[in-house]
Amino acid sequence: MQVAVSFLKSKYSLDETLSKIEDTSCDYIHVDVMDGIYVDNKTPQCKESLSKCVKPLDIHLMCAYPLEYIKYFQDLKPEYITIHLDIKEDLKKVIKFLKSNNIKVGLALKLDQNLQDLEPYLKICDQILVMSVSPGYGGQPFQAEALEMINTLKSQKDNNNYTYTINVDGGINEENIKQVISAGADMVVSGSYVCMSQDYEEKVESLKS
Ligand code: DX5
Numbered sequence: 001m002q003v004a005v006s007f008l009k010s011k012y013s014l015d016e017t018l019s020k021i022e023d024t025s026c027d028y029i030h031v032d033v034m035d036g037i038y039v040d041n042k043t044p045q046c047k048e049s050l051s052k053c054v055k056p057l058d059i060h061l062m063c064a065y066p067l068e069y070i071k072y073f074q075d076l077k078p079e080y081i082t083i084h085l086d087i088k089e090d091l092k093k094v095i096k097f098l099k100s101n102n103i104k105v106g107l108a109l110k111l112d113q114n115l116q117d118l119e120p121y122l123k124i125c126d127q128i129l130v131m132s133v134s135p136g137y138g139g140q141p142f143q144a145e146a147l148e149m150i151n152t153l154k155s156q157k158d159n160n161n162y163t164y165t166i167n168v169d170g171g172i173n174e175e176n177i178k179q180v181i182s183a184g185a186d187m188v189v190s191g192s193y194v195c196m197s198q199d200y201e202e203k204v205e206s207l208k209s
């Protein structure tokens with residue numbers, strides 16, 4: 001199980017949080033970017049702090065017009081950039097831009113969205129991000145409906161030899177991780193469970209083992 005840590009909600013300052021995440025055995029830093037349009041919240045500046053990080057970045061754009069954000073974050077050389085299905089730009093064009101810049105493509109699916117809408121993209125995606133909460137805020141409880149979505153995505157992946165990573169974002173903790181794994185997830189995003197704790201590594205370990 002791969003673990004990406006989101007620093008959206010933390011009890012420490014941004015730089016302190018990032019340095020504590022860097023000291024854990026997590027696989028990615030999950031960067032939640034919000035534009036104040038796609039979701040109400042707007043992300044404070046974090047690019048300069050992120051430029052000092054060594055761990056690979058998994059950027060999640062909750063943005064109606066992701067292209068300008070992709071261009072802005074591009075020089076940090078993120079491994080993944082995830083966009084949402086219902087953006088206000090041409091989805092195919094954005095995917096093409098990511099691919100031509102050698103950035104792995106993630107597509108996010110919210111609980112009220114239909115998995116069928118993702119189908120045309122499953123073959124070309126590197127990551128499907130199953131939102132197990134509504135996007136916009138850290139610290140929300142995990143919604144169990146996500147398990148069925150993960151299960152279906154896992155079957156589709158196995159039946160068609162698709163290569164995407166199934167990532168699950170929102171409300172992940174040591175209780176629900178077992179169900180998320182058995183539903184077929186390859187990776188989880190954990191925010192407040194790790195960053196609101198005293199011992200980041202202990203929490204990351206509890207998700208990885
Ligand atoms: C929700 C974000 C998540 C979230 C994770 O909009 O995409 O990445 O902050 O944080 P927790 O684990 O607290 O739900």
Ligand code: ZN
Pocket residue numbers: 006030031032060169189
């Ligand atoms: Zn996220």
